[in-house]
Amino acid sequence: MISNDRWHLFSPQLPWYRLKLAGRSRALLLAFPMLLAACAVPEPIIIQGTAVPPLPTLDADRVMEGERLYAQYCAACHGSELEGQPNWQQPKEDGSYPAPPRDSSGHTWHHPDGLLLDIIANGGDPAFGATMAGFGEQLDDGEMWAILEYIKSHWDIESRESQWWITAR
Ligand code: HEC
Numbered sequence: 001m002i003s004n005d006r007w008h009l010f011s012p013q014l015p016w017y018r019l020k021l022a023g024r025s026r027a028l029l030l031a032f033p034m035l036l037a038a039c040a041v042p043e044p045i046i047i048q049g050t051a052v053p054p055l056p057t058l059d060a061d062r063v064m065e066g067e068r069l070y071a072q073y074c075a076a077c078h079g080s081e082l083e084g085q086p087n088w089q090q091p092k093e094d095g096s097y098p099a100p101p102r103d104s105s106g107h108t109w110h111h112p113d114g115l116l117l118d119i120i121a122n123g124g125d126p127a128f129g130a131t132m133a134g135f136g137e138q139l140d141d142g143e144m145w146a147i148l149e150y151i152k153s154h155w156d157i158e159s160r161e162s163q164w165w166i167t168a169r
Contacts, residue, residue: 052165058149066150069143070102073135078102082154095129102151109159112167113148120144 046052071080077099078084084101091097100106108116121144124130135144152160 050165050169052161052168055161055164058153062146062149063153064150065143066146066148066153069139069147070150073139074102074147077132082151091129096131097129099132103154104156104159108151109155109163110166112163114167116148117141117144120147 070078070082079099079101082102084106085098088098088100088106100108102108111119119132119134120139121134121136123134124132139147152163155163
């Protein structure tokens with residue numbers, strides 16, 4: 001038999017108990033979404049059956065630094081709007097190519113980060129008739145990375161995801 005005392009514990013007439021319950025359920029109400037949020041790992045991108053870690057977000061400060069450096073070092077050839085030089089896909093008379101665009105219309109996003117940074121630092125491969133000189137002497141790694149982030153900020157999402165996949169795989 002429930003004793004009178006215990007019955008009183010559950011009785012709604014005991015305001016301290018109700019308060020305690022309210023406090024505890026309040027805590028639960030808060031804890032539950034927090035737990036859900038902790039479990040909600042961002043979905044990986046699946047490309048051709050391979051899971052790729054989620055696309056990293058671009059750092060706004062670096063993109064701004066990259067914009068400044070790009071204007072100073074790259075825009076003369078690749079265009080202030082990253083549009084490249086006219087007919088960039090057609091070789092010139094000497095066999096070299098005009099500067100390609102840096103945005104999604106070009107092929108920069110077909111290459112992984114490592115290769116792009118290598119081209120920026122060391123220039124194009126003369127074996128392929130490349131004429132672009134490297135910037136390794138004038139720019140440090142952080143600056144080249146900033147320019148690359150700025151260039152990436154001009155790619156559409158499909159280009160960015162593909163390029164991230166090539167880089168991350
Ligand atoms: C003097 C002109 C010139 C300047 C300045 C220049 N480029 Fe280039 N760039 C070219 C040309 C031309 C090509 C095509 C390949 C070649 O001939 O080397 C090229 C190719 C590239 C490529 C490889 C092609 C691609 O789309 O993947 C990258 C990456 C690149 N440039 C980045 C840069 C960056 C970043 C800067 C500034 C730091 C820069 N370039 C400055 C002329 C230039």
